[in-house]
Structures are given as structure tokens and as C-alpha cells.
Amino acid sequence: ILNVEQSPQSLHVQEGDSTNFxxxxxxxxxxxxxxxxxxxxxxxxxxxxxxxNGDEKKKGxxxxxxNTKEGYSYLYIKGSQPEDSATYLCAFTHSGGGADGLTxxxxxxxxxxx
Amino acid sequence: KAGVTQxxxxxxxxxxxxxxxxxxxISGHRSVSWYQQTPGQGLQFLFEYFSExxxxxxxxxGRFSGRQFSNSRSEMNVSTLxxxxxxxxLCASKGGHAVETQYxxxxxxxxxx
Numbered sequence: 001i002l003n004v005e006q007s008p009q010s011l012h013v014q015e016g017d018s019t020n021f022x023x024x025x026x027x028x029x030x031x032x033x034x035x036x037x038x039x040x041x042x043x044x045x046x047x048x049x050x051x052x053n054g055d056e057k058k059k060g061x062x063x064x065x066x067n068t069k070e071g072y073s074y075l076y077i078k079g080s081q082p083e084d085s086a087t088y089l090c091a092f093t094h095s096g097g098g099a100d101g102l103t104x105x106x107x108x109x110x111x112x113x114x
Numbered sequence: 115k116a117g118v119t120q121x122x123x124x125x126x127x128x129x130x131x132x133x134x135x136x137x138x139x140i141s142g143h144r145s146v147s148w149y150q151q152t153p154g155q156g157l158q159f160l161f162e163y164f165s166e167x168x169x170x171x172x173x174x175x176g177r178f179s180g181r182q183f184s185n186s187r188s189e190m191n192v193s194t195l196x197x198x199x200x201x202x203x204l205c206a207s208k209g210g211h212a213v214e215t216q217y218x219x220x221x222x223x224x225x226x227x
Contacts, residue, residue, distance in 0.1 A: 031213070032213045034215070034216075036218075042220070043117070043118070043204075043217075043218040043219055043220050043221070044157075044204070044218045045218075046215040046216070046217065049213055049214070049215055051213055089156075089157070091157075093213070101147050101149075101159030101160075101161075101162050101170060101172060102147075102149075102157075102159060102216065103159065104149075104156050104157040104158075105156065106154075106155075106156040107156065
């Protein structure tokens, strides 16, 4: 059974502050790591797909890093805004490839306080 | 391009009944995956269809089944509904390659009474 852990489970951050959270996944048979943002009453929205150890991806104020050897990824949000409030999910694909579907963590619920 | 659509959006059924949910992928996408989300469990993979064939299946009982049509639209069926099947069911589509981004639909919320 593949286990993807995300921490913290929830996070309250003051508007303007920067924050980060963690996704841990099995380091063996790694294939890809996905990050999604899921706002209430909307569909999960893809942020990043990362495949290579040391990968860094950036989209506006959000960035992510990947360490496949130790099995973790960080998501960073710089200068948090109220619209960043959402649940952030990471999902792991092992080297069986996409045919095995994504194994999701339970998410980090981020609340930005004005 | 239109996004992934799912119908119906909400559904109420009683125990023992069966239900069919529908998913229309983004045009050109051949892979459709289904996920279940229940409180405290996160998103769990049900199965994936690619070119009308089930490519893989998650750890769910045989009451959960699916199919895909030649136009890539997919249906998911749950027979003999149980209270624990109450959940949000999401489908996601992608072109077909392993590391492609999956695009999610808005989901169908099923309540079993």
C-alpha cells in the first residue's frame, strides 16, 4: 500500500506572510509527484507535475521542490493572499506509471486570515 | 476547450439501489479516471479507463464498476448501494501518458439513505 503523508493537516496564515508545507511519499519506484489546489465548491486544479530529483517549479507566488531520494516535496506560497485559501493536495505515481492512478495525500487545509 | 463535465451533480439514493454516474472528458483526452472522496479518507483511486479498456483498478469491491465508450465518455456504476458509499465522486481526464496532468470535473455528490 502506497502511503502519501501531508503536513500540517491545517494551517492558518496571516495575509502577506509566506508559508510552506510538506508532502512525503515512498522514495522507491518513484515516477511523478503532482500538486493540486482544491477550493471549496470547485474542481481540484493542477499546480505542478514533477518527475526529476531536484526539480523546482514555480507558478506566480507558488513554488514547489522535489527530493525523490528522501521522498518529500515542499510547496511554498510567498506573500499569502486570501484567494490562496484552499486545500493543497499532493499525489504520487509510482513507476508502474499512470496506469495505477494517483495516490493522494489527505491535503493541507490553508486558511489565509486578512 | 470545455472542461471535464460530470452528471448528475447531486444524487440521493437508498440502500440497495444502484446508481450510474457519467463523465465527459476534455475533447481529445482518452484516459478517464474515477476517484472517491469521503470525509477523513481523502481522494481514493477507483479505476482508470483508456481507449475503452480498464487500465487499472483500485482497492474497491466489485460493486463498483465502470465502462468507457468510443467517444471517451465514461460511466461508473455502483450496485447494491451501502450507506458508506455516500461520497463525492470525481472523474479526471488526461491524454493518456503517465506523467500528464489530470484535469478534474466538478464531481457528483452521492447521498445514500
